[in-house]
Structures are given as C-alpha cells and as structure tokens.
Amino acid sequence: xxxxxxxxxxARSQERAALVPYVMVDRGRTRxxxxxxxxxxxxxxxxxxxxxxxxxxxxxxPILQATADRALSNGTDWSDLVESVEIASxxxxxxxxxxxxxxxxxxxxxxxxxxxxxxxxxLIVPDLSLEEARPWIAATGxxxxxxxxxxxxGVSETRxxxxxxxxxxxxxxxxxxxxxxxxxxxxxxxxxxxxRTAHRAAPxxxxxxxxxxxxxxxxxxxxxxxxxxxxxxxxxxxxxxxSFAPATVRRVLGPIARALRARGx
Amino acid sequence: MPRRFxxxxxxxxxxxLVPALSELEREWRAARRDPTFRAELRRLSRTLAGRPTPxxxxxxxxxxARGAQIWLKREDLVHGGAHKFNNALxxxxxxxxxxxxxxxxxxxxxxHGVATAMIGAALGLETEVYMGEVDMxxxxxxxxxxxxxxxxxxxxxxxxxxxxxxxxxxxRDWISSVRTTHxxxxxxxxxxxxxxxxxxxxxxxxxxxxxxxxAAFGRLPDLAVACVGGGSNAIGTFHPLRRTExxxxxxxxxxxxLRGAGAASLSHGRPGILHGAYSYVLQxxxxxxxxxxxxxxxxxxxxxxxxxxxxxxxxxxxYIAVHDDDALRAFHWLARDEGILPALEPAHALFxxxxxxxxxxxxxxxxxxxxxxxxxxxxxxxxxxxR
Numbered sequence: 001x002x003x004x005x006x007x008x009x010x011a012r013s014q015e016r017a018a019l020v021p022y023v024m025v026d027r028g029r030t031r032x033x034x035x036x037x038x039x040x041x042x043x044x045x046x047x048x049x050x051x052x053x054x055x056x057x058x059x060x061x062p063i064l065q066a067t068a069d070r071a072l073s074n075g076t077d078w079s080d081l082v083e084s085v086e087i088a089s090x091x092x093x094x095x096x097x098x099x100x101x102x103x104x105x106x107x108x109x110x111x112x113x114x115x116x117x118x119x120x121x122x123l124i125v126p127d128l129s130l131e132e133a134r135p136w137i138a139a140t141g142x143x144x145x146x147x148x149x150x151x152x153x154g155v156s157e158t159r160x161x162x163x164x165x166x167x168x169x170x171x172x173x174x175x176x177x178x179x180x181x182x183x184x185x186x187x188x189x190x191x192x193x194x195x196r197t198a199h200r201a202a203p204x205x206x207x208x209x210x211x212x213x214x215x216x217x218x219x220x221x222x223x224x225x226x227x228x229x230x231x232x233x234x235x236x237x238x239x240x241x242x243s244f245a246p247a248t249v250r251r252v253l254g255p256i257a258r259a260l261r262a263r264g265x
Numbered sequence: 266m267p268r269r270f271x272x273x274x275x276x277x278x279x280x281x282l283v284p285a286l287s288e289l290e291r292e293w294r295a296a297r298r299d300p301t302f303r304a305e306l307r308r309l310s311r312t313l314a315g316r317p318t319p320x321x322x323x324x325x326x327x328x329x330a331r332g333a334q335i336w337l338k339r340e341d342l343v344h345g346g347a348h349k350f351n352n353a354l355x356x357x358x359x360x361x362x363x364x365x366x367x368x369x370x371x372x373x374x375x376x377h378g379v380a381t382a383m384i385g386a387a388l389g390l391e392t393e394v395y396m397g398e399v400d401m402x403x404x405x406x407x408x409x410x411x412x413x414x415x416x417x418x419x420x421x422x423x424x425x426x427x428x429x430x431x432x433x434x435x436x437r438d439w440i441s442s443v444r445t446t447h448x449x450x451x452x453x454x455x456x457x458x459x460x461x462x463x464x465x466x467x468x469x470x471x472x473x474x475x476x477x478x479x480a481a482f483g484r485l486p487d488l489a490v491a492c493v494g495g496g497s498n499a500i501g502t503f504h505p506l507r508r509t510e511x512x513x514x515x516x517x518x519x520x521x522x523l524r525g526a527g528a529a530s531l532s533h534g535r536p537g538i539l540h541g542a543y544s545y546v547l548q549x550x551x552x553x554x555x556x557x558x559x560x561x562x563x564x565x566x567x568x569x570x571x572x573x574x575x576x577x578x579x580x581x582x583x584y585i586a587v588h589d590d591d592a593l594r595a596f597h598w599l600a601r602d603e604g605i606l607p608a609l610e611p612a613h614a615l616f617x618x619x620x621x622x623x624x625x626x627x628x629x630x631x632x633x634x635x636x637x638x639x640x641x642x643x644x645x646x647x648x649x650x651x652r
Contacts, residue, residue: 056429056554059281061437077551099538101538101548106552127541128277131275149280150279152281155280156284177441
C-alpha cells in the first residue's frame with residue numbers, strides 16, 4: 001500500500017485532483033467499514049482520513065460533534081481506532097485525524113507506533129498550532145508517520161510559508177472562518193493567494209482544501225483556487241447517520257469525483 | 266509574558282485562531298505600557314468596579330474556628346457581585362482598543378456572563394454569552410440579569426451542558442467570527458495569552474491584599490486561600506504574592522461525597538490538553554474529558570489554568586478538594602456569623618480556611634478571597650436545606 005504522501009504526489013504528477021473522504025471511527029460501524037472504504041476507493045478516492053472521536057471537538061460543527069458523541073456512547077476506544085486503521089489501510093492509504101489529547105494521553109511511544117503498525121501513514125491534529133507542533137513533528141518522524149499541518153485563511157504569508165515547509169504529506173488548508181460542516185459560510189474567501197504561497201514555499205507538497213466541501217460546485221471551486229484536491233467530511237457523515245453503507249459513499253462521492261475529473265481533463 | 270508555566274500552558278488551537286491570539290498578545294503588550302490605557306483602567310476600576318474592595322476581619326468566624334485569624338478579601342463587593350468584573354473591564358477595554366465591536370463570553374455560574382454584559386453595555390459593545398442549559402437552570406437569576414443588561418444568552422445543549430461545553434461553543438463562535446469579535450475569556454484558562462492576561466487583570470486582588478494586610482496587621486498574611494475552578498480569583502490572589510513567604514491553598518470542588526472526582530482537576534486529574542492549554546485535566550484512560558459534578562456551577566469544570574498546574578508541581582501552592590456538603594456548611598457559617606451570603610464557589614474556600622484556622626495558632630493570619638456573593642445561589646441552597 002502506498003503512503004498517503006505517495007498517493008497524493010502520484011495523483012498530482014498524473015494531474016489528477018485528489019479526493020480524500022473522512023470517516024469517523026465508531027465501534028458500531030466496524031463491521032461495515034471495509035465495504036464503505038472499498039466503495040470510496042471505487043468512487044475515486046486517493047486516500048482516507050479516519051477520524052478518532054473526541055469529547056470536546058472545538059474545530060467541529062454540529063454534524064461531526066454529533067458523530068463523535070454517538071461514537072463515544074457506542075464505547076469507541078483506542079482498540080477500535082487500531083482495528084479500523086487495519087481495515088481501511090488495506091484498501092486506501094490512511095491518515096488518522098485526532099485532537100491532541102487522546103494521542104497525548106496514550107503517550108507518543110504507545111500511540112504512534114500503534115497506529116503505524118496498523119498501517120496509518122499520516123496524522124492530522126486540528127488543535128495543534130505550529131508553535132506546539134515541534135515535539136509532535138519529531139515523534140511522528142521517529143515512527144514514520146507524516147504529521148499533516150493545517151493552514152487557514154487570515155494566517156500571514158510568512159506563517160503559511162512556515163506551515164507549508166513544516167507539514168508532511170500534504171498541507172490541509174481550511175477553507176473558511178468556521179468549524180467543519182455543510183452549512184454555507186456567509187462569504188466565499190479567495191484561497192488562491194494562500195495556495196500559491198504554499199506551493200511556492202514547498203513545490204512538492206500537495207495542498208488539499210477541506211471544511212465545507214460538500215458537492216461538485218464546492219469541490220470545483222477548491223480546484224479553481226489551485227488546490228491539488230479536496231477533503232469531504234461532514235457531507236458524508238451527515239448521510240451516514242441514516243445509512244453507513246457503500247451506497248451512501250457512492251451517492252456523495254460519485255458526483256464530486258466526476259467534477260474533479262472534469263476539472264483535471 | 267510567559268507562553269509556558271513550567272511545562273504547562275501553550276496554545277493548542279486551530280490555525281484559524283492563531284492570528285487573533287497574536288493580535289491579542291501584541292495589543293496587550295502595547296496597552297500595558299500605554300499610560301492612557303492604564304489610566305482608563307484605573308479610573309474605571311475605582312468609579313465603576315468599586316475598587317479597592319475591603320479586607321475584612323471575620324471576628325465571629327474566627328471565634329468559631331478558635332485558631333488563626335480569618336480575614337476576607339471582599340471581591341463579592343465588586344460591581345456585579347464577583348471578582349469577574351476585574352477581568353471583564355480590562356479585556357473590554359482591550360477589545361475596544363482592537364476595534365472589535367462584538368464580545369462573546371462563556372459562563373458557568375453566570376458571574377462572568379454578567380460582568381461581560383455589564384462592560385459590553387458600558388462600552389457599547391454587542392455581547393453574546395454562552396451558557397450550558399444545566400447552568401442556566403441552576404443560576405437563573407444571572408440569566409435574567411444578563412438579558413436585562415442587553416446581552417444575548419445562548420443556551421448550550423451539547424455535552425454535559427455546563428461550563429466546559431460553554432467554552433467549546435464560545436471557541437467555535439470565535440473561530441467563525443474572529444475578525445470582528447473578541448472572546449472575553451473569563452478564567453485563567455485557554456490558550457496563551459489568555460491565562461497571563463486574566464492573571465494580570467485579577468492580580469489587583471493580591472496587590473490590594475498586600476497593601477491592606479500591611480495596613481491592618483503590619484505584615485503579609487501567613488496563608489492565602491481561594492477557590493479554584495478555572496482558577497482566576499485564585500491566580501489573582503496568588504500571582505502577585507508568589508515571590509513572598511505567604512503560603513497558598515487552592516480549594517477545588519470535590520462534588521458530592523462518595524461520588525467520583527467532583528471537579529477537582531488538580532487533586533484528581535492528570536496532565537492533558539483541553540481548551541487550548543496543557544494543564545491538569547479530569548479525563549479517562551482514553552484521553553476523553555470526564556464529566557464533572559459540583560454544587561457550584563462556577564467550579565464545575567474538568568480543567569484548570571496552567572499556572573496553577575505549575576504552582577502545584579513546583580510545590581509553591583497546595584490544592585485540596587472540598588465536598589458539596591462542607592461548602593454548604595461554610596455558606597451558613599458565614600451567613601450566620603458575619604451576615605454575609607457568600608457564593609457557593611468561595612464557600613468551598615471558606616470551609617478549608619476554617620479547617621486551617623483550627624490547626625493554627627491565634628497569631629497567624631489567613632486571608633480568604635471571597636470571590637462572589639451568594640444571591641445567585643439562594644435557590645440551590647434552599648433546595649439543599651429542604652433535603
């Protein structure tokens with residue numbers, strides 16, 4: 001299996017826009033996870049972001065908050081994360097998304113090798129700012145996990161340069177002022193200058209846009225900003241509530257994948 | 266301004282918030298050197314907040330303890346009925362200086378919400394306060410006060426619907442509104458530079474204690490006692506006295522007897538990352554934040570300010586937990602002995618102070634920070650008395 005970084009670089013070198021769906025780990029879903037990830041692969045996903053639920057997800061809007069609450073009340077714990085990574089990473093290159101505290105609580109010497117052995121090659125921590133990332137970069141490096149940093153609108157150009165150079169695998173660019181979710185943000189922010197800055201600072205590092213990517217139009221807009229791909233989270237989780245199944249994946253990702261291919265062509 | 270207190274503190278936040286936190290730190294550094302800002306803060310502290318607050322010798326409470334003298338730092342007499350206004354005033358002026366037209370705040374007991382609503386009205390800033398539904402129910406008078414002061418109270422329905430969840434909601438609002446809004450954080454928690462800013466605005470408590478105790482009994486007290494939820498009145502008491510010989514005792518909420526850890530993060534938690542800072546946190550083995558419980562909404566919080574974490578580890582301060590029933594007992598002592606209705610939060614500190622006084626000789630002096638008045642708690646206390 002390719003690493004997340006390799007899969008995204010490959011897509012980029014072939015001028016394919018990358019599609020990265022997000023699925024939250026939930027003990028109640030493990031049985032169907034394989035078929036759901038398989039459907040994502042078939043729909044054109046390049047990699048997978050596997051979210052670990054946290055009790056206090058400050059960067060998340062109502063949909064992912066509710067998803068996390070359900071997962072936790074189903075008893076989801078570290079063993080479910082490891083099992084889900086094992087399942088998913090056999091099908092798609094897999095990055096884990098988790099708030100800082102669960103990884104910290106389990107200890108880097110336990111948490112990082114444990115997901116690396118299970119097959120994860122990336123880690124995304126939404127509440128880790130660049131200032132706090134140093135020990136995390138060192139520790140993830142030791143366990144051959146790519147620590148993916150997040151960029152955002154409003155961040156200064158010099159800081160975007162530092163983020164683009166420090167991130168591994170790809171730069172996760174947050175599309176807007178706001179939390180995750182499918183609700184329309186009041187304004188559209190032109191991300192072109194940020195993407196351009198990141199590409200100039202780290203020409204080999206793909207930039208993926210997430211937060212609010214929910215349909216062909218928002219995905220195409222992300223590519224118009226110059227991004228190398230998109231991350232789709234809440235739009236999927238919103239529909240997983242009713243049915244955690246391959247058909248849901250096809251319904252959400254199919255049209256987005258087609259839009260991405262059309263842009264690439 | 267320290268980013269870390271020993272290993273604690275930092276800024277574990279989404280990048281979206283980093284520009285705002287940097288701007289806040291920049292403005293704060295400029296403001297504290299600016300004579301105009303300082304003069305305005307001093308003027309409003311005196312004419313609006315009602316500072317300085319008195320240091321009161323609790324004679325009959327001392328007689329009850331039959332040991333060291335107990336003195337009360339009367340923060341319950343600050344405008345709004347709690348120490349919270351010290352910080353709301355300072356940060357309100359900072360927000361005005363930064364040109365942010367909107368304030369948001371979280372509140373547990375409602376005292377910080379009331380203080381923010383007051384300064385919002387006084388400075389002409391739009392104000393919205395996030396409050397857990399459970400807390401809105403148990404601190405109803407404060408909800409009404411905030412609304413009368415022109416603030417919008419936003420009920421928080423996620424999680425356990427108390428202070429922790431109100432902070433989550435306020436942080437999420439701020440992530441979306443950061444260019445036009447100042448998050449007026451009410452406790453010495455959260456990402457850098459909040460713990461330092463709040464500590465400095467609250468340090469007026471400890472500075473006054475130093476001056477007033479020298480005037481009243483010719484020296485500094487032997488022991489300073491304060492309750493700790495997030496820890497703002499305690500850090501305001503301890504921080505300016507940290508290079509003296511004064512002993513510090515922080516008192517956390519132990520919750521109901523024979524039931525869990527209450528809300529005592531320093532006594533029963535372990536280091537972790539919550540609300541942007543590395544500090545002691547009540548959490549399970551998986552790193553999920555624990556539910557807390559306490560009779561006092563203002564102490565009902567799973568985390569604690571990072572400076573307290575370092576005061577604990579470095580041995581400079583001691584922290585203990587006091588149970589609900591003991592806090593209630595102390596509430597009644599102060600009401601009957603001194604004619605003062607304390608808030609349930611400092612009632613925890615009062616109980617611990619009386620216990621300390623019993624063990625100490627009469628020539629020793631204990632200062633307790635009476636961080637708020639008890640009007641908001643009458644229903645809760647009444648219900649407990651009927652049980």
